[in-house]
Amino acid sequence: MYKSFLIKYGEIAIKGKNRYLFEEALVSRIKYALREAEGEFRVRRLQGRIYVDALGEYDYDEVMDALSHVFGIVGICPVVLTEDKGFEALSQDVIDYMDRVYPDKNITFKVNARRARKNYPMNSMELNAALGEKILEAFPEIKVDVHQPDVLLCVEIREEINIYSLEVKGAGGMPVGTNGRAMLLLSGGIDSPVAGYMIAKRGVEVDAVYFHAPPYTSERAKQKVVDLAKIVAKYSGPIRLHVVNFTDIQLYIYEKCPHEELTIIMRRYMMKIAEYFARKNHCLGLITGESIGQVASQTMQSLAATNAVCTLPVYRPLIGFDKNEIIEISEKIGAYDTSILPFEDCCTIFVAKHPVTKPNIQVIEKSELKLSEKIEELVKTAIETTEVITAE
Amino acid sequence: MEVYLDNSATTKCSRAAAEKMAQLLTEDFGNPSSLHTMGVKAEGCIKEAREIIAKTLKADAKEIIFTSGGTESNNLAIFGSAEANKRAGKRIITTAIEHASVLQPMKHLEEMGYEVVYLPVDHDGIVLSEALEAALNEETILVSVMHVNNEIGALEPVGEIAGLIKRKAPGALFHVDAIQSYGKFVIHPGKLGIDMLSVSGHKIHGPKGSGFLYVKDKTKIKPILFGGGQQKGMRSGTENVPAIAGLGVAAKEAYDNIASNTEHMRKLKEYFISKATEIEGVAVNGKTGEDSAPHIVSLSVSDVKSEVFLHSLEEMGVYISAGSACSSNKAAVSSTLQGIGLNPNLIDSTVRFSFSKNTTMEELDYTLSCMREIIPFRRKFTRK
Numbered sequence: 001m002y003k004s005f006l007i008k009y010g011e012i013a014i015k016g017k018n019r020y021l022f023e024e025a026l027v028s029r030i031k032y033a034l035r036e037a038e039g040e041f042r043v044r045r046l047q048g049r050i051y052v053d054a055l056g057e058y059d060y061d062e063v064m065d066a067l068s069h070v071f072g073i074v075g076i077c078p079v080v081l082t083e084d085k086g087f088e089a090l091s092q093d094v095i096d097y098m099d100r101v102y103p104d105k106n107i108t109f110k111v112n113a114r115r116a117r118k119n120y121p122m123n124s125m126e127l128n129a130a131l132g133e134k135i136l137e138a139f140p141e142i143k144v145d146v147h148q149p150d151v152l153l154c155v156e157i158r159e160e161i162n163i164y165s166l167e168v169k170g171a172g173g174m175p176v177g178t179n180g181r182a183m184l185l186l187s188g189g190i191d192s193p194v195a196g197y198m199i200a201k202r203g204v205e206v207d208a209v210y211f212h213a214p215p216y217t218s219e220r221a222k223q224k225v226v227d228l229a230k231i232v233a234k235y236s237g238p239i240r241l242h243v244v245n246f247t248d249i250q251l252y253i254y255e256k257c258p259h260e261e262l263t264i265i266m267r268r269y270m271m272k273i274a275e276y277f278a279r280k281n282h283c284l285g286l287i288t289g290e291s292i293g294q295v296a297s298q299t300m301q302s303l304a305a306t307n308a309v310c311t312l313p314v315y316r317p318l319i320g321f322d323k324n325e326i327i328e329i330s331e332k333i334g335a336y337d338t339s340i341l342p343f344e345d346c347c348t349i350f351v352a353k354h355p356v357t358k359p360n361i362q363v364i365e366k367s368e369l370k371l372s373e374k375i376e377e378l379v380k381t382a383i384e385t386t387e388v389i390t391a392e
Numbered sequence: 393m394e395v396y397l398d399n400s401a402t403t404k405c406s407r408a409a410a411e412k413m414a415q416l417l418t419e420d421f422g423n424p425s426s427l428h429t430m431g432v433k434a435e436g437c438i439k440e441a442r443e444i445i446a447k448t449l450k451a452d453a454k455e456i457i458f459t460s461g462g463t464e465s466n467n468l469a470i471f472g473s474a475e476a477n478k479r480a481g482k483r484i485i486t487t488a489i490e491h492a493s494v495l496q497p498m499k500h501l502e503e504m505g506y507e508v509v510y511l512p513v514d515h516d517g518i519v520l521s522e523a524l525e526a527a528l529n530e531e532t533i534l535v536s537v538m539h540v541n542n543e544i545g546a547l548e549p550v551g552e553i554a555g556l557i558k559r560k561a562p563g564a565l566f567h568v569d570a571i572q573s574y575g576k577f578v579i580h581p582g583k584l585g586i587d588m589l590s591v592s593g594h595k596i597h598g599p600k601g602s603g604f605l606y607v608k609d610k611t612k613i614k615p616i617l618f619g620g621g622q623q624k625g626m627r628s629g630t631e632n633v634p635a636i637a638g639l640g641v642a643a644k645e646a647y648d649n650i651a652s653n654t655e656h657m658r659k660l661k662e663y664f665i666s667k668a669t670e671i672e673g674v675a676v677n678g679k680t681g682e683d684s685a686p687h688i689v690s691l692s693v694s695d696v697k698s699e700v701f702l703h704s705l706e707e708m709g710v711y712i713s714a715g716s717a718c719s720s721n722k723a724a725v726s727s728t729l730q731g732i733g734l735n736p737n738l739i740d741s742t743v744r745f746s747f748s749k750n751t752t753m754e755e756l757d758y759t760l761s762c763m764r765e766i767i768p769f770r771r772k773f774t775r776k
Contacts, residue, residue: 215703254773353775 001100002060003081005067006164007050008075010172025175025203026050026072032237033070047116047158051079064168069234071201072178073170077154080163087122090161097163098135098142098153101383108145109135113155120157131155134147174203175238181205182315184232184287185270186241188225191289191318193327193335195231199287200236200315207281208232208239208391209274211246216350222342229336229391238392242277243386246270249378252352256370258300260352263297264359265368267306269379275310276383285313291321296355305359395755399595399690400542400572400746401713406645409638413599416536416634424631425622426552435632442639448647449589451606458636461603462571462592463493466536468605468627469567469588470497472613473534474506478566478631480563481531487511487519487540487548489728494569500535507531516679517546517732524553528560535566543715543728543744545688546680547573554585565611571595571603576654576686578699582661587611593635597748598642602635602647653749657686660747660756663679664689667760671767677734677742691747692738696770704766711757715742 006383008027027050029041034041039058044051052067060078067076082093098109113127122130131153132144156162184196186208200206210225222243229241245264274286290298297306307314318326330336368375396404415439422430424438436459446453459465474484487497488510498508509527511519519537528535535557537548550568555567567588570579574589575596581589588611593602607613607626619628646653657680665676673694678684693701699712715729729739730733743760 215700215707218699218703251773351775 002078003054004079004081005052005063006077006079006162007052007067008167009050009072010074021275022072022175023050024173025177026070027218029072029175029177029183029237030069032354033066034063034290036221037066039063051081061352068168068171070175071171071173072175073202074172075167075170077164077167081160082163084120084157084161087130090155091131093161094131094153094155094163095134095138097165098139098151102151102166105139105141106342107150108143108148109151109153110144110146110149111135111153111155112337115158116158121215126201127155127157135220135231136288147251171201171235174205175202176200176205176235179203180284181207181282182285182287183281183283184208184223184239185289186210186229186232186287188228188337188339189223189289190323190330190336191285191291191294191326193228194329194333195287195289195290195317195341196232196239197235197333197335199315200232205292206232206236206239206287207277207283208240209242209244209277210268211273212243213250213350214245215252216247224338226389226391227338228335229389231333231338232258233391235333236388240281241389241391243387243389244382246273246382249382252371252374252378254300257367259366260354260356261359261367262350262352263355264302264305264364265371266350267297267302268368269310269375270366271306271309273379273382275312276311277386283312286310287315287317287319289326290316291318291323291326294323296357299357299359301360302356305364307360308361393755393758394711395759396711397747397755398711398713399748399751400697402600403597403639403748404593404750405594405599405640408645409598409641411603412641413634413638418474421633424633425620431741435641437633437637438631441636442642442644445604448574448643449582449606451582452609454600454624455606455609457605457607457623458631458639459605460601460632461594461604462491462569462590463706465571465590465592465603465605466491466493466567467497468570468616469607469613470494470501470532470534470536473565473567473588473611474501476612476614477565481533483507483509483527483529484534484536484709485509485511485527485532485533485564486523486536487513487538488731489513489543489546489568490516490536490538491542491571494536494538494715495727511537513546513731515732517541517544517547517677517728518679519553521549521552521556524561525556528557528564530561530563532561532743534558535561535564536545536569536621537567537580538569538571540570540576540685540688541728542572542688543726543730544690545572545685546678546732547684551584558585561716565613572685572688575643576649576657578647578650581606582608588613593639593642594677596646596691599635599638599678601632602639603640640660649749654665654686656749657747657751658682660751660753661686661689663753664745664760666755668763670762671764674767675738677732680744687747689747690742691745692734692742693767694738694741694771695774696741696767698741698743700770701741701766703760704770705759708762708766710762713740713744713746 030043040055042053111131113124115124144254151165153165182204183205186192196206212222229239233239257265420433421702422434424435442453442456445456501507511523513519554566557564565587568586569590571592574591587608589606591604594600615626615627622628668674675692702714
C-alpha cells in the first residue's frame with residue numbers, strides 16, 4: 001500500500017552550511033543501496049526531507065533491508081502521500097490508512113498533526129482534535145491514549161500531506177562519502193570487519209588490504225575475506241580489496257629474526273604495506289580491529305611497536321571493546337557466521353608458542369636490521385603483485 | 393602440467409556418460425512414470441542401466457535401487473534395515489573407520505535407542521575379526537563394514553566377515569559400503585553373502601547425484617523417502633533419469649576393462665610408493681599391493697602440515713587431499729587415522745593421493761619431482 005518512504009536523518013540536520021553536501025551524499029548512498037532491490041525508485045529531496053518513491057511494483061522487504069544498511073538514516077517511515085483536497089478528503093484518507101495498517105482495532109492511538117504549510121485553514125491542535133474524532137467515529141473499538149498510545153499517527157501538512165505511523169530504526173551514523181577514505185587491514189577474523197563497519201558508520205569510505213600467504217593460507221581463506229569485504233560493503237559501499245601475497249616476506253622474517261618477535265615484525269611490515277596502498281588511494285588513515293590486550297600482538301607495547309612504522313593516523317574503533325561486545329556487532333551486521341569459518345588457522349607455524357608481549361621498539365628495530373639485504377625488494381615485489389578486487 | 397590425483401574425492405565424468413545425460417536432459421526428457429511414449433522411453437533408459445549394473449554384480453535387476461549417491465545409499469541401508477528389523481533386536485555393529493555417511497546415521501540410531509558397537513581396526517586399518525566375533529550375538533540385526541577405506545585404501549575382508557556373521561548371527565543383515573571399491577574390484581554380493589551394497593556414481597566417472605543400493609531379494613528393509621511410490625515404493629521421487637543412465641554408462645565402462653585398469657593402477661601405486669618413500673620422512677600408511685585398494689595411497693610427511701603440502705602441490709598444478717583437516721579444527725580429525733593409531737604428530741601431516749584409470753606414469757613422475765622440491769623446503773619452516 002505504501003508508494004513512498006520518508007527518510008529521517010539526524011546528525012546531518014545540524015551540519016550548518018555543509019548540510020546540502022551531507023544530504024547529497026545521503027541521497028546518493030540511498031540510490032546505491034536500492035540498486036539491488038526489486039523495483040524502480042526515485043529519491044528526492046524536498047523541504048529538508050528525503051523521500052524514496054516507488055515507481056511501480058516493488059518488494060517492500062527488500063527496500064527496508066536496503067535502506068537499513070544506509071548510514072545517515074535514523075528512521076525509515078513508510079508513508080502515504082496525498083494531495084490536499086480539503087479536510088473531508090483528508091479524514092477519509094486517514095481512516096483508510098488506519099483501517100489498512102491496523103486490521104486489529106483493539107488499539108490506542110494519538111494523532112500528532114503538524115501544519116508545516118501555514119496557509120492550511122486548520123492549525124495543528126485543531127487537526128489533532130478533528131482527525132481524532134473522525135477515527136473514533138469510524139472505529140468505535142479504538143481508544144485514545146495521549147500519554148502512551150500504541151499508535152502515534154503522524155499527519156503532516158506540507159506541499160503533499162504525509163500520513164504515517166510506522167518508523168523502522170535506521171543504521172544511524174553519517175552518510176558514507178562525507179568524511180574521506182581510510183584503509184582497513186582486513187584479516188578474515190571477527191574484529192576487522194566490525195572495525196571497518198564502525199569507521200564507515202562515521203561517513204568514511206573504506207578500502208581494504210588483506211595479506212594472503214599461500215600455500216599456508218588457502219584460496220578459501222581468501223574467498224572468505226572477499227565475502228567479508230562484501231558484507232562490510234553493504235554498509236560502506238564498494239571496497240577496493242588489495243590482496244597482498246605476503247608469503248615470501250613471512251618466510252624471510254622467519255629465517256632471519258628471533259621467532260618470538262615474528263608476529264610483531266610481520267605486523268610492522270603489514271602496516272607499512274597497508275600505508276603504501278593507503279597513500280596511493282588518497283586515504284587519510286588506517287583502520288585495524290585491534291583491542292587492547294586481546295592477544296600478544298595487541299598489548300599496549302605491541303600496539304606501540306606496530307604503530308611506530310606508520311605516519312598516517314591508525315584508527316582502532318574497537319580498542320576498548322571486549323570480545324563479546326565485538327561479536328555482538330559482528331552478528332548484527334551479518335559477518336559473524338562468515339568470520340568463524342575455519343579456513344585460516346593452518347599458518348600457525350608463523351605464530352611462536354611464546355611470542356613477546358612487551359616488545360621493545362629498539363630491540364625490534366635491531367632485529368629488523370637482519371632483514372636489510374632482501375626485505376626492500378620483497379616488499380616491492382609484494383606491492384607490485386598485489387591483486388585488487390572490488391567487493392560490492 | 394595439471395595432475396588430478398584426488399579421484400577418491402570425485403572423478404571426471406566420462407564423455408560417453410555426459411553425452412548420454414545431455415541427450416536425456418534436452419531431448420528424451422520424459423518422466424518415467426508418464427503413460428505416453430516419452431515416459432516409456434525414459435523408463436527404458438532406467439531399465440537398461442539397471443540391467444547393466446545388475447550384471448556387474450551378478451545380481452538381479454530388481455535388486456538395484458537408484459539413489460542420489462553414496463550418502464543416501466548408506467542412509468537407506470542403515471535406517472531402512474534398522475527400522476524393518478527393530479523387533480528382532482537392537483544391536484548394530486560397524487567399525488571405527490567408516491565414512492561419515494555411515495557413522496552419522498549410526499550416531500542417530502544410538503540416540504533412537506539402538507546399541508551400536510564400533511569395532512577397532514589394526515594399524516593397517518583392517519577390522520579385527522576377533523572383535524567382530526565377540527560382538528556378534530542374537531540381538532544383532534545389522535553389520536555394516538566398508539569394503540575399501542576412503543582414507544588409506546585398506547581392503548576389508550568382507551567375505552570372511554560375511555562367513556562369521558552367518559555362523560554367529562544368522563539373522564543379521566550385512567551391509568557393505570562399496571563406494572571406494574565398486575569399479576576397482578569384481579564384487580558378487582550374492583556369492584559373498586552381502587545383503588546390501590552401497591555405490592556412488594561420481595567415484596567411477598559417472599555423474600554426481602547418482603548412485604544405487606543393491607538390496608538382496610527378500611531382504612527386510614523399509615524406505616526412508618515416501619511419496620509417489622517409485623522404484624516399487626523403496627525410493628519415492630521421480631527417478632533422476634539422466635543421472636541413472638550416466639551411471640549405467642560409467643558402470644559398463646568400469647567393468648568392461650576392469651582387470652587391466654586395476655592392474656594399471658596397481659602398478660602406478662607400487663611405483664609411486666617406492667619413489668615417494670625414498671624422500672626423507674615420508675611413510676606410507678596401511679597395506680600395499682594386492683591386499684589394498686589399487687588407487688589410494690596415504691602418505692605421512694613428517695614436519696610438513698598436510699594443508700600446506702596440499703596447497704604447495706596445488707601451486708604446481710597437482711591436486712590431492714589432506715588426510716585430515718587442520719588440528720585446530722578438532723571436529724575434523726580423521727577417525728580412520730586415529731583408528732589405525734597413527735602418531736598424533738603425523739595425523740596433521742597425512743595426505744591422500746588417489747588415482748584413476750586415466751592417471752599416467754608421467755603425471756606421477758611430475759608429482760614426485762614436485763614433492764622432492766616441496767618437502768625439504770617446507771620442512772625448514774616449522775612452528776617453534
